[in-house]
Amino acid sequence: MVKFENVTKLYENGTLALSGVNLKINKGDFAFFIGPSGSGKSTLIKLILREEETTEGDVIVNGFNVSTMRRKDIPHLRRSIGVVFQDFRLLPGKTVYENVAFAMQIVEAMPKEIRRRVPMILGLVGLSKKASAYPNQLSGGEQQRVALARALVNNPALLVADEPTGNLDPETSWGIIKLLNDINQMGTTIIVATHEKSIVDAMKKRVIALSKGEIIRDQEKGLYENEDKNHEIHN
Amino acid sequence: MKIRTTKYIIKDGIINAYRNKLMSLASIIIVTASLLVFGIFLLISVNIKYKIDDVMQKQLQIEVYCDSKLDETQVDSLEVQIQKNQYVSDVRKVTKEEALERCKKLLEENGKILEGYDQSFLPESFIIKIKDPEHIKSVVEDFKKLQGVDDVGFLEDNVVELSSISYWTRIISILILIILLSVSIFIISNTIKLTVFARRREINIMKYIGATDLFIRLPFIVEGIIIGFIGAVISFVITYYFYTTIEGQVSKGIVGENFNFIDINSIVLYVIGSYFIIGTMVGGIGSGISIRKYLHV
Ligand SMILES: Nc1ncnc2c1ncn2[C@@H]1O[C@H](COP(=O)(O)OP(=O)(O)OP(=O)(O)O)[C@@H](O)[C@H]1O
Ligand SMILES: [Mg+2]
Numbered sequence: 323m324v325k326f327e328n329v330t331k332l333y334e335n336g337t338l339a340l341s342g343v344n345l346k347i348n349k350g351d352f353a354f355f356i357g358p359s360g361s362g363k364s365t366l367i368k369l370i371l372r373e374e375e376t377t378e379g380d381v382i383v384n385g386f387n388v389s390t391m392r393r394k395d396i397p398h399l400r401r402s403i404g405v406v407f408q409d410f411r412l413l414p415g416k417t418v419y420e421n422v423a424f425a426m427q428i429v430e431a432m433p434k435e436i437r438r439r440v441p442m443i444l445g446l447v448g449l450s451k452k453a454s455a456y457p458n459q460l461s462g463g464e465q466q467r468v469a470l471a472r473a474l475v476n477n478p479a480l481l482v483a484d485e486p487t488g489n490l491d492p493e494t495s496w497g498i499i500k501l502l503n504d505i506n507q508m509g510t511t512i513i514v515a516t517h518e519k520s521i522v523d524a525m526k527k528r529v530i531a532l533s534k535g536e537i538i539r540d541q542e543k544g545l546y547e548n549e550d551k552n553h554e555i556h557n
Numbered sequence: 558m559k560i561r562t563t564k565y566i567i568k569d570g571i572i573n574a575y576r577n578k579l580m581s582l583a584s585i586i587i588v589t590a591s592l593l594v595f596g597i598f599l600l601i602s603v604n605i606k607y608k609i610d611d612v613m614q615k616q617l618q619i620e621v622y623c624d625s626k627l628d629e630t631q632v633d634s635l636e637v638q639i640q641k642n643q644y645v646s647d648v649r650k651v652t653k654e655e656a657l658e659r660c661k662k663l664l665e666e667n668g669k670i671l672e673g674y675d676q677s678f679l680p681e682s683f684i685i686k687i688k689d690p691e692h693i694k695s696v697v698e699d700f701k702k703l704q705g706v707d708d709v710g711f712l713e714d715n716v717v718e719l720s721s722i723s724y725w726t727r728i729i730s731i732l733i734l735i736i737l738l739s740v741s742i743f744i745i746s747n748t749i750k751l752t753v754f755a756r757r758r759e760i761n762i763m764k765y766i767g768a769t770d771l772f773i774r775l776p777f778i779v780e781g782i783i784i785g786f787i788g789a790v791i792s793f794v795i796t797y798y799f800y801t802t803i804e805g806q807v808s809k810g811i812v813g814e815n816f817n818f819i820d821i822n823s824i825v826l827y828v829i830g831s832y833f834i835i836g837t838m839v840g841g842i843g844s845g846i847s848i849r850k851y852l853h854v
Contacts, residue, residue, distance in 0.1 A: 373765065373854070400767030411762045415576055428768040430559050472766070 323349045323480055323511050324370060329379035331365055331535075339365040340535045343379070347513060349479070352506045354522050355515040356546055357532035363515035364408055366532070367484050370513075371405060372396050384480060401429055404473030406483035408515075410465045412457040418444065418468050419453040425472045443471045446501065462489035470498060480511045487518055495521065519546040562772070570779025580752045581784055587748045588788025588840065589795070591741035592832050596796045598737055599831065600824070602730035607819045609723045618686055619693070620651075621700050622707045625680040632681050635705050639683055644696050647686035653679050680707055691724050741835060746843035749781055753847040760851040770852045777844040785840025789832040796828060797821065 326345040332338050340362045347353050355363040368374040369381050372388050381388040384402045391399065412421050419440055426436045444450050447467040457465055466489050473481055483502070487495035499521055506512045516522065522529060522545065529544030530537060539548055574581045621639065623632055632650075640648050651659075656679040685700075687693050700709045753760075763773045804818040 371765070397764075397767045397769045400765065403767075405766065407765070411765055413759055413762055415573060415756070415759060424763070424768075425766055427562070427565050428763075428766070428772055430562050433561055 323347055323351070323384065324513070325380075325382040326366075326369075327380045327382075329369065329381060330377045331362075331369065331374065332377040333374075338535055340369075343535075343537055345530065345537065345540070347511065349511055350506070350509055351528060352503070352512045352525075353514070353528040353530055354525070354544075355513065355530050355532060356517060356522055358517065361532040362535045363532055364484055365535075367405075367482055367513070367515055370482060371403065372399055397428075401476070402478060402480065404476065404478035404481040406466070406469045406473045406481075406486045408484035408488070410457075410469045412465055412468055412472075414457055417454050417456055418449060418460070421457070421468055422472045422475050425475050429476055431476075439475055443475045446474070447471045448497070463491065463494055466490060467494075467498070470501075474505065478510065480513070481505065482513045484515045485517075486514060487516065487521060492520075499525065522546040558771070566772070566775040567779055569776040571783060573776060574780045574783045577752070577756075580755060581780075584745075584748045584752055584784045585788045585791065588745050588785055588836055589791045591744045592788060592792035592836060593795060595734070595737045595741050595835070596792060596828060596832065598730075598733060599828065600796070600800060602726075602734065603824055603827070604819055605726055605730070606723070609719070609726060611817075613719050613723060618684055619697055619700070619709055619711055620682050620684050621703075621709050622680045622682045624705050624707045625678060627681070627705050631705055635703065636683060638703060639685060639700065642696060642699065644688050644692045645685055646688040649684045651682045651684060653681055656680070656682065691720055691727075693720050738835065742839050745785070745835075745839045746847070749784075749840065749843040750847040753777065753844060753851070757851040760848055761854050764852060764854045773852065774845055774848055777848050778841045781840035781842075781844030782837045783840075785836035785838070786833070788840075789829075789836035792832050792836075793829055796832075797825075 324345070324347040326343045329340055329343040329345075330338075331340040343366070345366075355366055357363055365374065369376055369388065370383050372391065376389045379389070383399060386395065386399045386402075388399065413424060416424060422440045422443060423436050426439065431439075441450065441453070444453055447470055449464060449467055449471065452460060452464060452468075457468065460468065466486060470483070470486060473483070481502070486502070487498055490498065495518070502512055502514065503525070526543045526545070529539065529541050529546070531539040531541075531544075531548070541548075621635075623635060627635070636648060636650060639645060660679065687696055697709050697711075700706055760773055764770075800818075800821050804821065807818060
């Protein structure tokens with residue numbers, strides 16, 4: 323589903339954000355990208371979405387070769403992925419309802435389908451009462467949940483979330499993580515970038531640990547801290 | 558693109574124009590102001606042209622003298638030929654009798670000299686009104702070439718001069734109009750650039766979640782058209798109101814001399830047309846173009 327082959331990312335200002343990354347995430351996986359701030363988690367995600375281009379190597383996502391694809395195919399790639407951005411990226415001029423509906427409008431969903439699904443998803447993330455609020459009238463955690471609702475509304479086969487619990491209290495964080503887990507149980511592939519130890523430790527999912535742009539550990543049922551020095555690296 | 562998407566795009570454009578009230582209002586004011594500057598000059602120049610033509614129209618007569626040997630039918634066929642010319646608005650035949658009368662009048666008391674003369678030596682002629690002063694020279698040349706025409710003369714001497722004044726007034730006012738038009742387009746499209754710039758993040762986000770360029774661009778174009786349209790309506794109402802008011806005051810003779818304006822109804826289509834074309838086209842195309850650079854993410 324997602325494959326990185328020898329990927330290097332050098333930003334224009336000379337920062338080497340990723341080097342020699344090899345990675346394969348299969349359909350139905352639940353994987354955490356972990357690592358300290360600046361280790362390259364968001365860069366990995368940006369490469370998946372073609373928000374940034376690779377300097378070297380190939381990234382393959384949902385059958386698209388992201389590194390060589392044409393500009394006009396980018397929207398198709400992005401629509402095949404549900405994304406929760408680290409900075410939310412909600413449309414400031416649209417209400418909560420419209421923000422979520424927008425994701426369905428761009429795939430030209432039936433209006434009837436939109437009216438059915440948007441309230442349902444908003445209910446799922448606990449925001450039914452805020453449907454007509456604008457993003458700047460919401461708390462950080464609420465905005466994050468709108469972003470999640472928008473990512474989920476089209477039932478994507480791949481969901482990518484960058485720090486989806488960054489702004490939430492522990493209780494809401496758990497709600498979100500459980501929701502992601504449920505969705506994963508139904509077959510959606512999930513990638514979560516986080517540095518929240520408690521969540522990673524409790525979930526016991528696949529952990530891909532980054533440090534200074536390199537993968538230092540890739541472990542099934544891993545913990546945040548590496549307790550097993552003889553971990554296996556698999557691809 | 559599906560019909561439901563088209564519907565969404567139009568609705569979204571309208572909603573956005575409404576929600577970004579302040580920006581929309583500012584843009585509408587700027588569109589209105591630049592259209593008014595353009596419109597005022599348009600009206601002034603049309604009126605100047607009208608005035609010049611009006612003055613000329615009264616002097617814009619030429620006289621075609623027939624060969625005196627022509628018989629009745631030849632004269633008639635010449636008249637038909639003259640009437641066929643597209644710039645001729647009116648033809649009046651001067652019979653031999655009339656010509657004699659005129660001669661007598663010209664000679665005043667000496668008219669007696671002509672007494673006893675047969676009028677047959679005098680040629681018949683046509684007094685012709687020309688529609689457009691600028692074409693008078695070419696019309697004269699054309700008629701000179703007609704078979705059976707002895708000579709063509711002007712009724713007044715200064716016609717040729719006036720016709721070149723009319724020509725240059727038109728050239729100059731067209732030039733100024735083009736300049737004003739470019740300035741309007743420049744100002745309006747810059748306003749639009751600003752409004753789009755204020756929403757560049759929104760455009761980026763849409764792109765990040767997989768909207769196509771067209772899907773993002775079209776509501777902006779709709780919005781630009783709406784703003785341009787409203788600006789055009791307001792400019793038109795203002796123009797119409799002030800023009801008819803001023804026209805009313807002036808024709809009442811408050812300014813002193815009696816100066817006739819062109820009736821607004823005869824130029825209303827030009828004013829409406831130019832306002833709406835400039836407003837909506839520049840609004841729509843301007844938005845469509847300005848948003849381009851924010852789509853590359
Ligand atoms: N657009 C950019 N231009 C230049 N350098 C960048 C850019 N984005 C990120 N970087 C750099 O690349 C490195 C990796 O950044 P990245 O955002 O991937 O880290 P991260 O693991 O997501 O950190 P955090 O946990 O703080 O979100 C950092 O050193 C960062 O400064
Ligand atoms: Mg990050």
